[in-house]
Amino acid sequence: MTDHLTVVSHPLVQHKLTIMREKETSTAVFRQLLREISLLLAYEVTRDLPVSTKKIETPLCEMDAPQLDGKKLALVSILRAGNGLLDGILELIPSARVGFVGLYRDEETLQPVEYYFKVPAEIDDRVVIVVDPMLATGNSSAAAIDMIKNAGAKNIIFLCLLAAPEGVAKMKEAHPDVPIVTASLDDGLTDQGYITPGLGDAGDRMFGTK
Structure with a gap:
C-alpha cells in the first residue's frame, strides 16, 4: 500500500475475486460477484468522505449525530465494463x-477516442469516484x-x-493527485495488453460477449 495505491486485502474481497478469475465461472455468477465485490470496495473508497454532525432526537434523548457533509458523491463509469462496478x-x-x-481505442494510433461524455453538474464541488474494473495500460483511464x-x-x-x-x-x-483503490495488483500485461494472471476481458465476461 502507498499513498497513491491501496490494495484491499479483505478476505471476502479476495475470495470472491478468486472465483471471478476462474475461467469456468458463468456470466451470471461473474456478474453477481462483481456486484458484491463492488459493495466491499465501496466501503474502502468512501472511508475518508467528509462528515459533519446534525442534532437528532433518538427515542431516549437528543444527540449530535454524524452525517455525510457537502454535495452528494459523483460516480463516473468508464463504459462499458465500469457499469458492473457502478x-x-x-x-x-x-x-x-x-x-x-x-x-474506444483507435487500432492505428492505439490512442483512446471519446464517443460519449456526460457528468453531473457542479462536479467541482463533489468527491468523484471513477470506476472501471481493469487498469491495464492506463491509457484509457488517464484519458x-x-x-x-x-x-x-x-x-x-x-x-x-x-x-x-x-x-x-x-x-x-x-494524475499523481488521483489515488487508486483496487482488489489486486497483478503481475503485468500480455503482449495484447491483457492483465495477467487477470480474469480475461471483464466486459465480455460480464455481458456474455466475445
Whole structure:
C-alpha cells in the first residue's frame, strides 16, 4: 500500500475475486460477484468522505449525530465494463449522482477516442469516484480522468477490480493527485495488453460477449 495505491486485502474481497478469475465461472455468477465485490470496495473508497454532525432526537434523548457533509458523491463509469462496478456501489450509495465516459481505442494510433461524455453538474464541488474494473495500460483511464478534470472535478478517486503495474505507473505519472483503490495488483500485461494472471476481458465476461 502507498499513498497513491491501496490494495484491499479483505478476505471476502479476495475470495470472491478468486472465483471471478476462474475461467469456468458463468456470466451470471461473474456478474453477481462483481456486484458484491463492488459493495466491499465501496466501503474502502468512501472511508475518508467528509462528515459533519446534525442534532437528532433518538427515542431516549437528543444527540449530535454524524452525517455525510457537502454535495452528494459523483460516480463516473468508464463504459462499458465500469457499469458492473457502478451498479453495486449505487446499492450502497443510491443518492449518488452518476456520469459516464465512453472511450474506444483507435487500432492505428492505439490512442483512446471519446464517443460519449456526460457528468453531473457542479462536479467541482463533489468527491468523484471513477470506476472501471481493469487498469491495464492506463491509457484509457488517464484519458478519462483528463476529461473529468476538464469538466471541473478536483477531488477524484479511481476504483478498479484489478490493476497492472504498468497502469498504476501511467496513472501516477499522468494524475499523481488521483489515488487508486483496487482488489489486486497483478503481475503485468500480455503482449495484447491483457492483465495477467487477470480474469480475461471483464466486459465480455460480464455481458456474455466475445
